[in-house]
Amino acid sequence: MxxxxxxxxxxxxxxxxxxxxxxxxxxxxxVFFHHPDKPPNLLLRPEVARNIKHSAIDGLYAIGPYQWPLNQLILRLKSSRDMVPADILTKWFSQMLGDTPLPEILLPVPITYWRYYQRRYNQASELASLLGQRLNVPMHTQWAKRKSAKQQTGLNRQQRLQNLRQAYKVTQALPYRHIAIIDDVITTGCTVDVLARQLRQRHPRIKIDIWAMAVTLAPTSKRA
Ligand SMILES: [Zn+2]
Incomplete structure (x- = not known):
């Protein structure tokens, strides 16, 4: 404290x-993704984009790969209410954005009520709140719901994906042209892509960016 x-x-x-x-x-x-000769949108970098599901996503922005020290900062953010990691992560993220066009609203990835009840804390909302303060962009937390997913055991890949699709539900119309979904780490992109697809169905022309603190890279492409 x-x-x-x-x-x-x-x-x-x-x-x-x-x-x-x-x-x-x-x-x-x-290791930062920021590079003066490379686009900040990671979907334009094949070494990152090929491992991330992005059927309904326009832009992916992150500080760096999910490795030391970003992984330590994110684990600390999840396990305690210590705001120092969130402060560092959001400062580095804001610096990385540079003059990238800002969205009109920040939408944190929801967690289940049960998870929230246990932790009293959603790290994506904490990150969105701090980023919003730094960049002067409002956030909206009640845009989607996360239901408890059914057990994945015994399901094949297709059934697991179906399970994931049913776990998230965009519950409100969002009258914006450009939004950003906020999460701490992107590993496969499946979760944010499920949310983005639902948004895209409701609002075909909306621009959807993903803002994450880190992205897990495949073992062959450690360096950005
Ligand atoms: Zn040091």
């Missing part, structure tokens, strides 16, 4: 003296 008010004196990762939560050496060792 006090950490929010006191100046940082040690780096979160190497415990050396640092005025910020991540020291410049650890930040230097972090």
């Amino acid at each position: 006090l950490r929010r008010f006191l100046p940082n004196l040690t780096c979160l990762f190497c415990c050396q003296y640092s005025a910020s939560a991540v020291c410049r050496y650890c930040q230097y060792d972090t």
Whole structure:
């Protein structure tokens, strides 16, 4: 708690003296997707896009691959209500965006009521809230629902996908031209693509971006 008010004196990762939560050496060792010669939209980079389902998605933006230290920051964000990781992640994400056109609204991926009841916390909403404050974009949390999924055991791939499709439901019309769905990590893209497809059915011309803090890369393409 006090950490929010006191100046940082040690780096979160190497415990050396640092005025910020991540020291410049650890930040230097972090792999960022940002590259001056590459498009910030990761769907335009085959090494990332080929592993991510994106049948209804226009843009995918993330800070970097899901590896140290982003994975540590995200695990910390999920396991505690410590806001330091969310603060660092949203700062790096906002810097990475540069002059990328901003959406009109931020839509965090919903979690089940049961999960929320257990944790009292949805990390995607916390990220969306902080990003909204940094970038001056409103967020909307009641746009979709997540039902408890049926057991995946014994189901084939097609049935598992069907199960996932039924687990999420966009519950409201969204009168926007450009939105961003917020999640902490994108691994296969299946979840956000299910939500994006439902949005696309209701609003065929809407521009749908995905904002994630990290993307899991296939083992052969570790470097962005
Ligand atoms: Zn450090």
